[in-house]
Amino acid sequence: MDRIDELEAESIYILREAYKNLGKLGLLWSIGKDSTVLLWLTKKAFYGQTPFPFIHVDTSFEMPEVIQYRDSLAKELNLDLIVYTNQQALDDGMNPKLGRLACCGALKTVALNQVVHKYAFDGLIVGVRQDEEGSRSKERIFSERTAQDKWDYTNQPPELWDEFKTDFPKGNHIRVHPLLHWTELDIWEYIQRENVPIIDLYFAKNGQRYRSLGCAPCSGTVPSNASTVQEIIDELKETTISERAGRAQDQEDAYAMQKLRQSGYM
Numbered sequence: 001m002d003r004i005d006e007l008e009a010e011s012i013y014i015l016r017e018a019y020k021n022l023g024k025l026g027l028l029w030s031i032g033k034d035s036t037v038l039l040w041l042t043k044k045a046f047y048g049q050t051p052f053p054f055i056h057v058d059t060s061f062e063m064p065e066v067i068q069y070r071d072s073l074a075k076e077l078n079l080d081l082i083v084y085t086n087q088q089a090l091d092d093g094m095n096p097k098l099g100r101l102a103c104c105g106a107l108k109t110v111a112l113n114q115v116v117h118k119y120a121f122d123g124l125i126v127g128v129r130q131d132e133e134g135s136r137s138k139e140r141i142f143s144e145r146t147a148q149d150k151w152d153y154t155n156q157p158p159e160l161w162d163e164f165k166t167d168f169p170k171g172n173h174i175r176v177h178p179l180l181h182w183t184e185l186d187i188w189e190y191i192q193r194e195n196v197p198i199i200d201l202y203f204a205k206n207g208q209r210y211r212s213l214g215c216a217p218c219s220g221t222v223p224s225n226a227s228t229v230q231e232i233i234d235e236l237k238e239t240t241i242s243e244r245a246g247r248a249q250d251q252e253d254a255y256a257m258q259k260l261r262q263s264g265y266m
Contacts, residue, residue, distance in 0.1 A: 004190055008041065011178040013162070014141055015045040015125065018176045021166035023122035025052040025176075026082070026115075031066045032213040033187055033198055034127035034179055039077075040196045041178065042125075052125075053080040055115055059107040060090055061215040069199045082119070086111035096217040104218075113149040116173055123174045131183045132212075132243055140165075141180055147171030184211075184243050185236045192229045203227045212244050220245075 001009070018025060027042065027050075029035045042050055056070060074081045086094075089106040096103045116124065130137040138153040142164040145151055157165050168174060179187075191198055201210045208221035222241050226232040 004186065004193060007182055007186055008044070008190070010181070011038075011041050012045040014164075014176065014178040015042060017162075017164060017166075018123055018125060018142070018174075018178075019046075019051065021164075022174055022176070024120060025123045025125060026055045026119065026121045027052060027125040028112075028127070029054040029056050029070075029081075030127070030213065031056065031070050031199060032127075033191065033202060034129060034132075034182075036073075036198060037187055037190055037196055038125065038127040038179060039079075040194060043077075050077070050079055053082050053119075055082045055084065055124075057108055057111045057115065058083050058085045059103075059111070059215050060085055061096065061107070061217055063201065063213075063216045063219070065199060065201055066213065073197060082115065084111055084115045084118075086114060096215070100218060107215075116145075116149065121173055123176055125176045125178065127179050128177050129179050129182050129184070129187075139175075139177055139180060141177050142166060143175045143177065144168050145173050145175060151175075185233065188229060188233050188236065192233065198229075202232065204231075211241075 027035075027038065029039060039050070039054065054074070058067075070081075073079075086107050089110065094103060094106045115121070128139065130139070138156065140156050140159050142159070143151065143156070144165065147169070159165075166174065182190075190196065199213070201213060203209055204224045204227045207223060207225060209224040209226060210219060210221055211224075213219055222245055224235060226235045
């Protein structure tokens with residue numbers, strides 16, 4: 001087995017452990033590269049099936065290409081898709097001009113917490129990676145959130161020999177991270193090997209491309225001429241630009257993601 005084989009096997013094991021040990025599960029699908037790889041791994045883990053719903057938290061500020069891609073792939077793969085928006089926050093006037101942290105908090109964090117409680121999920125499967133952003137390196141593969149959706153990053157249980165914490169008080173839920181030990185390069189090498197269908201916003205046009213996708217007002221491009229998966233792989237082996245260089249939240253506050261994640265952000 002090479003590295004990609006080992007990563008795939010580990011992720012499939014984690015998905016099956018979550019399905020066996022947790023109750024009602026959902027998978028967060030941002031439509032980006034990581035969560036789409038997670039979709040692919042789910043189909044492999046369950047022999048072509050997707051035994052739990054896929055959740056897209058739609059802020060209403062998504063790029064049109066994201067919505068088109070989401071609806072097309074969901075229809076093609078016959079996904080049980082939950083699209084959820086914090087409509088009350090929008091009705092009250094929430095938008096990025098009020099501050100990126102405030103907007104993400106209301107339209108992503110609060111919306112996600114509302115989904116958890118509305119559908120009574122015991123576990124959420126999330127495509128985060130440790131190498132993408134600092135606060136994510138503090139996560140565990142099976143990471144508990146309280147009934148108030150809080151994450152205590154200072155009190156994380158050890159995970160030894162694939163022994164995961166799956167018992168938790170009623171009202172709490174577990175975030176499951178099957179891609180935690182993958183890198184951005186691993187993701188693209190897996191996309192290439194498996195021919196995973198990926199939204200074309202990641203491919204360069206006019207010398208620019210997206211490396212990390214979020215809402216339209218918060219996602220910027222980076223200089224690039226990589227217009228194929230192989231060219232992206234080659235670029236990642238040489239680049240000194242961070243993956244989230246185009247994300248406006250990170251520019252507003254160096255600890256933005258940790259503050260959001262403490263409150264329940266994905």
